[in-house]
Amino acid sequence: xxxxxxxxxxxxxxxxxxxxxxxxxxxxxxxxxxxxxxxxxxxxxxxxxxxxxxxxxxxxxxxxxxxxxxxxxxxxxxxxxxxxxxxxxxxxxxxxxxxxxxxxxxxxxxxxxxxxxxxxxxxxxxxxxxxxxxxxxxxxxxxxxxxxxxxxxxxxxxxxxxxxxxxxxxxxxxxxxxxxxxxxxxxxxxxxxxxxxxxxxxxxxxxxxxxxxxxxxxxxxxxxxxxxxxxxxxxxxxxxxxxxxxxxxxxxxxxxxxxxxxxxxxxxxxxxxxxxxxxxxxxxxxxxxxxxxxxxxxxxxxxxxxxxxxxxxxxxxxxxxxxxxxxxxxxxxxxxxxxxxxxxxxxxxxxxxxxxxxxxxxxxxxxxxxxxxxxxxxxxxxxxxxxxxxxxxxxxxxxxxxxxx
Numbered sequence: 001x002x003x004x005x006x007x008x009x010x011x012x013x014x015x016x017x018x019x020x021x022x023x024x025x026x027x028x029x030x031x032x033x034x035x036x037x038x039x040x041x042x043x044x045x046x047x048x049x050x051x052x053x054x055x056x057x058x059x060x061x062x063x064x065x066x067x068x069x070x071x072x073x074x075x076x077x078x079x080x081x082x083x084x085x086x087x088x089x090x091x092x093x094x095x096x097x098x099x100x101x102x103x104x105x106x107x108x109x110x111x112x113x114x115x116x117x118x119x120x121x122x123x124x125x126x127x128x129x130x131x132x133x134x135x136x137x138x139x140x141x142x143x144x145x146x147x148x149x150x151x152x153x154x155x156x157x158x159x160x161x162x163x164x165x166x167x168x169x170x171x172x173x174x175x176x177x178x179x180x181x182x183x184x185x186x187x188x189x190x191x192x193x194x195x196x197x198x199x200x201x202x203x204x205x206x207x208x209x210x211x212x213x214x215x216x217x218x219x220x221x222x223x224x225x226x227x228x229x230x231x232x233x234x235x236x237x238x239x240x241x242x243x244x245x246x247x248x249x250x251x252x253x254x255x256x257x258x259x260x261x262x263x264x265x266x267x268x269x270x271x272x273x274x275x276x277x278x279x280x281x282x283x284x285x286x287x288x289x290x291x292x293x294x295x296x297x298x299x300x301x302x303x304x305x306x307x308x309x310x311x312x313x314x315x316x317x318x319x320x321x322x323x324x325x326x327x328x329x330x331x332x333x334x335x336x337x338x339x340x341x342x343x344x345x346x347x348x349x350x351x352x353x354x355x356x357x358x359x360x361x362x363x364x365x366x367x368x369x370x371x372x373x374x375x376x377x378x379x380x381x382x383x384x385x386x387x388x389x390x391x392x393x394x395x396x397x398x399x400x401x402x403x404x405x
């Protein structure tokens with residue numbers, strides 16, 4: 001039995017080669033080519049992207065989110081992926097209107113795709129505390145130079161492995177080849193996926209090593225950076241922009257990938273602005289779920305007027321104080337991580353046992369609290385001639401239930 005619905009006037013719809021149309025709960029990708037309309041589902045098989053908002057590449061519709069292709073007439077995937085098929089619909093023009101038959105929809109089929117290795121559940125393997133050092137210094141790999149931030153990071157990692165019996169791993173961004181963030185989040189929050197869309201599509205992109213270290217391996221994340229014009233290094237920002245996929249899982253899935261992770265920072269430079277650099281780093285790593293030790297960064301700067309960087313290098317090389325500070329920093333981070341690993345998440349959160357509804361920039365109200373607030377009676381309305389005490393105009397949450405110590 002047919003089920004025809006009206007999508008709109010053909011005179012208007014024929015003005016665009018491809019468009020996304022919505023009718024009730026149905027989304028369609030409508031293409032117009034050589035005087036004929038064709039209709040397929042407007043929902044991509046990959047991440048649900050709006051196919052009609054994409055573009056035509058010959059006979060194929062290219063999804064605007066991650067560039068998956070489907071035939072504009074048959075709905076089949078591109079050559080080699082024909083099993084990835086979106087529904088197609090019969091359509092006709094009647095009295096200047098485009099009609100589509102919902103009952104004619106073909107079956108959506110999805111070719112099995114093995115999950116990316118990073119998509120596995122995040123489970124801490126048994127073993128000692130693990131310290132991942134991330135160097136963000138930029139330099140000519142063929143002609144390396146001395147880096148003060150790298151030197152202090154290497155001191156910290158060495159101390160962790162030799163004196164604290166931790167496992168250590170050093171990742172130098174300068175040695176990795178990885179693409180800059182391409183703004184999938186700007187298309188839609190749902191288009192910014194975990195693992196990162198680039199990581200899934202480009203097997204040669206090497207930021208997977210950072211994701212593996214931070215999400216699946218490390219208990220302590222130790223990031224070092226030089227100061228460049230009052231900010232962290234360009235490689236640092238290139239990395240954290242790609243780490244938006246980690247934070248976005250909190251926003252759209254309420255899924256915290258980094259749990260019981262401790263972050264700390266080493267900042268050096270030839271000019272001042274240490275606290276602003278540290279503030280950005282603390283803010284970002286807090287957003288993705290990290291915990292911090294007391295005094296979570298160390299820093300060294302020659303100050304605004306110092307242009308004698310060769311003396312700065314010599315100072316760092318010879319400064320027992322700075323290298324001792326690096327050892328103390330990783331020890332504080334180690335101790336904090338050891339506590340988090342040794343205790344349950346509830347104990348680490350000082351007795352808060354309810355699951356969190358939302359983290360990151362969103363409210364962190366517990367499930368029970370949210371239900372209590374939603375079901376609480378509204379305050380009674382008072383006449384304007386009888387002013388209420390100030391506190392009666394405030395929104396007040398019910399007291400939390402008592403918790404076991």
